[in-house]
Amino acid sequence: MSEPAPNAWEAAYLRFETPEEETRKFLRRLHRLGAELWPRNAQVVELFCGRGNGFNALQHLGFTNLEGVDLSPALIAKYSGPAKCLVADCRQLPFPDASRDIAIVQGGLHHLPELPGDLERVVGEVRRVVRPGGRFMVVEPWRTPFLRFVHWVGSFRLARRAWDKLDALETMTELERVTYEQWLRQPESVLRCLESNFATERKCIARGKLMWVGRRESD
Ligand SMILES: C[S@@+](CC[C@H](N)C(=O)[O-])C[C@H]1O[C@@H](n2cnc3c(N)ncnc32)[C@H](O)[C@@H]1O
Structure with a gap:
């Protein structure tokens, strides 16, 4: 059977970086957030997993028990590794209570249409599904001087024409403008x-990103 065709946003996302570049980016983030210290037999769920390069980074670090959730059949179809991927909405996770050790989101929460309601729904679902003592890792865009600079450069047509990666980023941003701007406007509420919901273990805001890990405490 042929793969589902990507929509315009998905096509720009696929153009933004190669799977190898994306995997290396995920690995850098995992290092920075202390993933080497996490138990390798942990049951890990990657939310908004897209085409699954987060799994490749986790596998590289020795994690073997991997699952993912994403709304897009077209992106999930691009993944061919051992992780179990489910097409589902992260606002309603298809897992039992306290059944997983680690949940990860890299660049998904800023796609949620309604803030703060949808964010509360996803975070509430993660809290329900992650065992006490487990972790929630989040990496999302954050309005820093670096991010403003990148979008300023991206406002020049010539710059976009000269640099395909920048054009892909600006195309994605245009197509997700409403949710992206809504997300960037509400840092305190996020x-x-x-x-x-989680006790902060690591937090770093730099180069246009929030990188955060929280621990699930007992009720
Ligand atoms: C920027 S991609 C993230 C992919 C990858 N984690 C990354 O950092 O590049 C955002 C993903 O969120 C997915 N998505 C958007 N809303 C969703 C929802 N409510 N539930 C599950 N996935 C969703 C999209 O299909 C897309 O694959």
């Missing part, structure tokens, strides 16, 4: 939601 952090409040994460930090009221």
Whole structure:
């Protein structure tokens, strides 16, 4: 059977970086957030997993028990490794209570249409599904001077024409403008939601990203 065709946003995302570049990016983030210290037999769920390069990075570090959730059959169809991928909405996770050790989101929460309601739904679902003592890792865009600079450069047509990666980024941003801007406008509310459900273990805001890990405490 032929693969489902990507929509315009998915086509720009596939153009933005190669699977190898994306895997290396995920590995850098995992290192930075202390993933080497996490038990390798942990049951890990990657939310908004897209084409699954997050799994390749996790496998590289020795994690073997991997699952993913994404709404897009077209992106999930691009993954061919051992992780179990489910087409589902992260606002309603298809897992039992306290059944997983680690949940990871890299660049998914800013796609949620309704803030803070949808964010509370996803974070509430992660809290339900992750065992006490487990972790929630989040990497999402954050309005820093670096991000402003990148979008400023991207506002020049010539720059976009000269650099395909920048053009792909700006195309994705244009197509997700409403949810992206909504997300960037609410940093306090986003952090409040994460930090009221999980105890912050690591937090770093740099180069246009929030990188955060929280621990699930007992009820
Ligand atoms: C930027 S991609 C993230 C892929 C990968 N984690 C990354 O960092 O590049 C965003 C993904 O979120 C998915 N998505 C958007 N809304 C979703 C939802 N409510 N539930 C599950 N996946 C969703 C899209 O299909 C897309 O694959």
